[in-house]
Amino acid sequence: STFYLSAHTNASVDKKVGLGLILYGDVTGPTRRQGVQLAYAYHLPIADFGHLSFGLSGNIFQYRIEYDQLVANDVSDPTLLEGRQNQTSADASFGAYFYNDDLWVSLSSLQLLESKLAFIDSDETVKLARHYYGGAGYNFDVSDDISIEPSFFLKSVRGIPLSAELSARVFYDDSYWIGASYRTQDAVALMLGLDLDGGFNLIYSYDMTT
Numbered sequence: 424s425t426f427y428l429s430a431h432t433n434a435s436v437d438k439k440v441g442l443g444l445i446l447y448g449d450v451t452g453p454t455r456r457q458g459v460q461l462a463y464a465y466h467l468p469i470a471d472f473g474h475l476s477f478g479l480s481g482n483i484f485q486y487r488i489e490y491d492q493l494v495a496n497d498v499s500d501p502t503l504l505e506g507r508q509n510q511t512s513a514d515a516s517f518g519a520y521f522y523n524d525d526l527w528v529s530l531s532s533l534q535l536l537e538s539k540l541a542f543i544d545s546d547e548t549v550k551l552a553r554h555y556y557g558g559a560g561y562n563f564d565v566s567d568d569i570s571i572e573p574s575f576f577l578k579s580v581r582g583i584p585l586s587a588e589l590s591a592r593v594f595y596d597d598s599y600w601i602g603a604s605y606r607t608q609d610a611v612a613l614m615l616g617l618d619l620d621g622g623f624n625l626i627y628s629y630d631m632t633t
Contacts, residue, residue, distance in 0.1 A: 425449045431462070439466050443480070453492040454549075458484025460516075473523030478531075480516045485509055486540050486549060510540040514551065528559045555579040562594075570594045584608070592616070609633065 431443035443462035449455070460482035467475045489507045518531030533554040540549040560574030576588040586609070592602035597618070604612040610630040617625040 440464070441466065441476075441478075445480075445482075453489045455487040455489070456484055458482050469521075473521060473526070476520040476522070478516075478518045478520070481513065482515070483511070483513050485511050488542055488549075508542045510542065510549075512538040512540055514538045518556075525562045526560070529557065531556045552581050560590075568596050570597075604628075 426448050428446040429443065431441055434440040434442045441462075441464035443460075443464070445460040445462070446458075447460065448457040460480050462478055462480035464476055464478040467477070469475055487507055487509045491506055514534050514536045516531065516533040516535060518529065520530075521528045533556070534551045535553060537553050538551045540551075542549070556576070556578050558574060558576040560572055562570050562572045564570045571591065571593050573589075573591045575590070578586040578588075586607060588604060588606045590602060590604035592600045592614070594600045600614075600616045600618070602614040602616070604614065606612070610632045612628050612630045614626065614628045616627075619625070
């Protein structure tokens with residue numbers, strides 16, 4: 424289970440500088456991670472063609488392993504007696520994003536520092552793998568009120584197969600949309616969305632595991 428709480432804003436009159444804050448938590452099996460992330464972005468206009476944005480973020484987090492949740496073949500393993508252990512560390516992420524009214528392209532990498540965490544007997548127990556992401560989408564006008572936006576998303580992490588996501592959304596009046604998505608070796612998703620004035624969005628997604 425994962426939760427995110429994020430906020431972002433323009434930090435300059437010409438809207439070239441953005442600042443962001445993210446609070447997050449994640450529980451995966453016997454491991455838990457929670458932290459805070461601060462982000463800085465710079466938006467660079469490219470003539471009349473669009474904008475190119477660069478973002479850099481740093482985060483401080485606590486990583487916890489709950490050994491008493493492990494199921495061991497050898498119940499006398501002394502590791503199980505550790506109960507739970509916490510480690511605090513820091514990492515960084517970087518991204519680039521090009522966009523205009525019709526096209527967007529993104530590249531990013533998370534956990535750039537690949538932080539190493541030591542638990543049992545001060546040995547390296549966890550090394551956070553670097554993540555690479557890439558995606559693109561384009562908006563095609565079908566009529567004055569209807570448009571279609573196909574997109575794709577790729578994720579690469581060392582040690583697991585490349586993950587791809589193909590999606591398509593149909594917009595009506597630039598406010599209402601319905602879509603579907605397929606993630607390789609994972610799930611099919613159905614989506615509904617409402618884009619409100621002022622940058623607010625309401626989105627519902629339902630995943631069906633494949």
